[in-house]
Amino acid sequence: MSLMLNDFLPAAPEIFLLSMACLILIVDVYVPERYRLVTYQLSQATLVVTAILVMFLYPTESVLTFSDSFVLDRMGSVLKVFVLLMTYFAFFYSKEYLRARNLFKGEFYLLGLFAVLGMMVLISGHSLLTLYLGLELLSLALYALVALHRDSTAATEAAMKYFILAALASGILLYGISLLYGATATLDISELHSAIGSEGEGRNIVLMLGLVFVVVGIAFKLGAVPFHMWVPDLYQGAPTPVTLFIGTAPKLAGFAMLMRFLVDGMGGLRGDWGDMLVLLAILSLAVGNVVAIAQTNLKRMLGYSTIAHMGYMFLGLIAGTAAGYAASMFYIIVYALMAMGSFGMIILLSRAGFESDRLDDFRGLNERSPWYAFLMLILMLSMAGLPPFLGFWAKWSVLRELVAVDMVWLAVVSVVFSLIGLFYYIRIVRLMYFEKPTDHSAVAAPGDMRVMISTNALAILALGLYPGALMAVCISAFAI
Amino acid sequence: MVEQLVFYALSGILVFAGSMVVTVRNPIHAALFLVLSFFTTAGIWLLLDAEFLAMTLVLVYVGAVMVLFLFVIMMLDVNLVVLREGFSRYLPVGILIAVLLGLELSMVVGASQFGLDIVPAPAHHGAGYSNIEELGSVLYTVYVYPFEIASVLLLVAIVAAIALSLGEHRKNRKGQRPEEQVAVNRKDRVRLVQMAAERPDSDTP
Numbered sequence: 001m002s003l004m005l006n007d008f009l010p011a012a013p014e015i016f017l018l019s020m021a022c023l024i025l026i027v028d029v030y031v032p033e034r035y036r037l038v039t040y041q042l043s044q045a046t047l048v049v050t051a052i053l054v055m056f057l058y059p060t061e062s063v064l065t066f067s068d069s070f071v072l073d074r075m076g077s078v079l080k081v082f083v084l085l086m087t088y089f090a091f092f093y094s095k096e097y098l099r100a101r102n103l104f105k106g107e108f109y110l111l112g113l114f115a116v117l118g119m120m121v122l123i124s125g126h127s128l129l130t131l132y133l134g135l136e137l138l139s140l141a142l143y144a145l146v147a148l149h150r151d152s153t154a155a156t157e158a159a160m161k162y163f164i165l166a167a168l169a170s171g172i173l174l175y176g177i178s179l180l181y182g183a184t185a186t187l188d189i190s191e192l193h194s195a196i197g198s199e200g201e202g203r204n205i206v207l208m209l210g211l212v213f214v215v216v217g218i219a220f221k222l223g224a225v226p227f228h229m230w231v232p233d234l235y236q237g238a239p240t241p242v243t244l245f246i247g248t249a250p251k252l253a254g255f256a257m258l259m260r261f262l263v264d265g266m267g268g269l270r271g272d273w274g275d276m277l278v279l280l281a282i283l284s285l286a287v288g289n290v291v292a293i294a295q296t297n298l299k300r301m302l303g304y305s306t307i308a309h310m311g312y313m314f315l316g317l318i319a320g321t322a323a324g325y326a327a328s329m330f331y332i333i334v335y336a337l338m339a340m341g342s343f344g345m346i347i348l349l350s351r352a353g354f355e356s357d358r359l360d361d362f363r364g365l366n367e368r369s370p371w372y373a374f375l376m377l378i379l380m381l382s383m384a385g386l387p388p389f390l391g392f393w394a395k396w397s398v399l400r401e402l403v404a405v406d407m408v409w410l411a412v413v414s415v416v417f418s419l420i421g422l423f424y425y426i427r428i429v430r431l432m433y434f435e436k437p438t439d440h441s442a443v444a445a446p447g448d449m450r451v452m453i454s455t456n457a458l459a460i461l462a463l464g465l466y467p468g469a470l471m472a473v474c475i476s477a478f479a480i
Numbered sequence: 481m482v483e484q485l486v487f488y489a490l491s492g493i494l495v496f497a498g499s500m501v502v503t504v505r506n507p508i509h510a511a512l513f514l515v516l517s518f519f520t521t522a523g524i525w526l527l528l529d530a531e532f533l534a535m536t537l538v539l540v541y542v543g544a545v546m547v548l549f550l551f552v553i554m555m556l557d558v559n560l561v562v563l564r565e566g567f568s569r570y571l572p573v574g575i576l577i578a579v580l581l582g583l584e585l586s587m588v589v590g591a592s593q594f595g596l597d598i599v600p601a602p603a604h605h606g607a608g609y610s611n612i613e614e615l616g617s618v619l620y621t622v623y624v625y626p627f628e629i630a631s632v633l634l635l636v637a638i639v640a641a642i643a644l645s646l647g648e649h650r651k652n653r654k655g656q657r658p659e660e661q662v663a664v665n666r667k668d669r670v671r672l673v674q675m676a677a678e679r680p681d682s683d684t685p
């Protein structure tokens with residue numbers, strides 16, 4: 001067997017990203033400290049060009065290459081574009097924060113780029129081996145990013161907790177993979193699917209044990225209850241730009257991982273993993289929404305909110321139809337956009353020596369800056385799932401797919417928990433509009449940052465008014 | 481027959497070494513038992529005609545990784561008393577859970593699922609079989625993509641390690657500055673001190 005140029009073409013965005021990351025690695029060494037912006041600009045340009053390449057290669061049908069260990073399909077391409085977009089925003093928001101804290105170093109952007117590469121490998125993985133390697137590439141870069149702020153004990157502690165638990169999760173996932181390999185003697189996703197059979201004809205106890213380990217491993221990585229212990233500590237302890245990055249793009253990769261393992265690989269065992277996901281979803285919704293009420297730190301609260309949102313994302317997968325998967329994908333993209341805006345607001349309101357991550361820091365924001373209070377209002381109400389914001393359509397679409405497969409009881413349970421969740425989002429709105437500010441300093445953020453965050457929040461409002469386009473993209477991703 | 485005897489002997493030593501790794505008191509002994517377990521694993525791999533992997537295991541893990549490990553253990557002043565605190569208290573629960581886990585796992589991955597009738601023993605290759613050739617023929621063709629990703633993973637590990645250990649301490653970085661070493665004067669480094677001669681103690685020779 002030999003590799004031809006055509007075999008490399010589907011992976012052109014990944015190859016370009018890797019080459020640029022290596023180039024930036026060398027450039028960064030020779031660039032003097034005061035021109036560090038060059039590294040940042042090169043990284044951003046790399047992300048843009050990679051996104052253009054991905055869009056250029058948008059496939060009409062699934063293409064396999066590298067001995068079937070890499071797949072180029074529509075779901076992957078859509079997710080990759082959004083991963084690159086989220087990373088672009090994350091790098092943008094992080095620039096001033098890092099500069100003010102003397103953390104503006106090339107490593108932040110380099111590790112970010114390698115994490116993006118890991119996500120793209122994971123999204124395009126078509127063999128258990130590449131899926132695992134992509135996941136490890138992503139995780140390894142993220143551990144280092146969390147620990148990058150060495151002087152902060154909170155960040156170091158968060159990094160240790162994240163590293164140990166994520167390494168444990170990797171071990172569990174790997175054990176599951178080894179059992180799947182033992183049961184089916186293949187690492188290829190399609191061959192795994194045919195070995196199991198589309199209706200689970202090849203179902204046996206080894207496969208089931210492997211499935212349990214894989215689901216547990218993925219749930220660990222996504223932070224679903226009861227494997228969520230690391231999420232709040234990580235979100236609170238990591239520097240805000242890192243939290244922002246971890247809370248957005250990797251969630252899309254996590255969704256892809258679920259799809260590749262469970263739907264593409266083990267679609268025949270849908271009944272079995274569906275039940276496991278129901279359990280994970282209900283627990284995540286309950287713990288995420290109820291415990292978030294007790295938080296006083298906004299980053300920690302958003303950590304619990306992530307857990308709850310993962311629960312909603314599972315709902316579309318539980319429905320088990322193509323429309324359900326599209327709804328889940330829509331949900332996770334919308335969630336990433338909202339989380340991006342929310343953490344962006346925390347960064348915007350912070351300054352050196354003041355993190356602005358407590359709920360009290362948002363007290364009376366309306367008097368300090370009505371515009372940012374309005375943007376935060378959009379973000380919080382969208383997270384809560386109120387119309388006409390985008391978050392409403394995300395919740396509505398997963399619930400609609402649940403009702404379509406006659407799982408009304410689960411839909412009712414999740415609506416009840418979103419009503420509970422409404423409380424803590426509304427509380428921030430109350431703090432901003434109906435309380436007196438304790439801190440009267442003006443919001444000091446550079447102009448470009450103000451424009452970006454406004455675009456981010458207004459996009460949630462605009463897409464909420466016209467959700468059809470984004471939904472159509474998600475549906476077309478599962479059309480082939 | 482002989483092969484089975486060798487296999488059981490190696491496996492027995494492996495299980496013994498593995499359990500010693502987690503139970504011996506001295507971390508250096510634990511590391512040495514880990515070396516023993518690597519060595520016996522290499523022997524088992526030889527039985528499977530995987531001579532290249534067996535050699536790599538001994539060369540890389542025993543020769544490099546474990547030696548480095550020993551250095552680290554010897555340099556760190558680990559407080560054994562604190563580490564082993566509560567060992568006997570948690571031992572019964574630990575044993576109970578380990579036994580239950582072992583029973584459960586053996587029910588699933590035991591002979592009923594992976595017996596010789598279901599998964600036959602791999603056939604032996606002829607004398608001309610080369611493990612390295614077989615590995616090389618697929619490593620850079622069929623598995624080139626995972627192989628490259630693995631190499632990127634190592635690159636990220638290097639970047640991360642340097643970023644974390646040098647990171648903010650770039651100014652205190654230890655390194656040689658040849659121009660300063662050459663330009664150094666005798667009077668910068670050597671100081672002559674006048675002091676009274678001391679008489680050695682009478683009981684020392």
